Amino acid sequence: MEPKSQFLNIKDVSTAFKINGKYYDAISHINLSVHHDEILAIVGESGCGKSTLATTIMGLHDPSETKITGEVDFEGTDLLKLDENGYNQFRGAKIGMIFQDPLSALNPLKRIEDQISEVMDYHTDFSTEQKHQRVLELLDQVGIINPQRTARQFPHELSGGMRQRVIIAIAIACKPDLIIADEPTTALDVTIQAQILDVLRAIQKENHAGIILITHDLGVVAETADRVAVMYAGQIVEEGSVEQIFNQPKHPYTRSLLRSMPQLDKENDDLYVIRGNVPSLQKMPHTGDRFAPRIPWMSDDEHETEPTMHEVETGHLVRCTCYKSFKFPDEQGGASA
């Protein structure tokens, strides 16, 4: 098999929001790449900066309220240098987006066909008939049973799962190389969730797209992703293949997330609860391991002062050397959780 080529390189990207006149980093010095033919999951609790990373790549921040540094190299173009017009050449065409809430992403007053055609109006010179055919093909590709009928319908006539399929159809209409899916299944029930993830996987295979899948749900990650980046408090704390992350998790945060995940085959009466909360932007520590306050039984000298990423195996990176001595209280005897 040919090695997968990387086409998105996020280099040292930080995004800060202006709060009461001062800038605070929501994501700090992110380095990450995405390859064709892969699903890269970004996981972490709410407030870790996952969506900020997605909206930074997509150029969706108001420059008067946000300070962004670094480089987002997409097939040779630094997206962060583009103005709104420049970005519009990429969004919808080479980069597709799928958000959590399909209802608010669709126009309630327009038929599904018109909403899918719109993106082609902008990025292709298809005739009306070509667009119509493509709409039917796309609806079929995302698993809609009766594309003719759905094309004529309005969003309120569709179920949540159907609407999310339509959003995916819009996102893939121009065969983008990159699809960013931010919590695409959170609003859906479990059965529909599985179907939508199947659709995403099929599209990734068919279109050779690279997909960034943002989720807080490790079950979704295990089911869907090829590679995983774990984010905590605006930083990537661990990155690796789905097998490396699930079978040999290293960072205390990754291990804590996995321990707090309900298991299908076990009684989940006393699931692990991660102490404390993700710090707010104003309270974000700038030195030391940002996760340290939530594992207070570890002593300061077990953490690096300025934690950096360490490659523990090919493609498996972990921030801070504290992973070497980290144990949960019940693994070391004595101290209580």
Ligand SMILES: Nc1ncnc2c1ncn2[C@@H]1O[C@H](COP(=O)(O)OP(=O)(O)OP(=O)(O)O)[C@@H](O)[C@H]1O
């Ligand atoms: N426009 C903004 N102005 C100020 N702070 C913001 C803004 N957008 C996000 N934040 C803050 O940045 C941090 C990261 O938020 P973000 O939404 O990226 O996290 P997330 O991991 O995607 O969480 P969720 O899963 O809840 O969406 C949070 O502390 C959030 O409150």
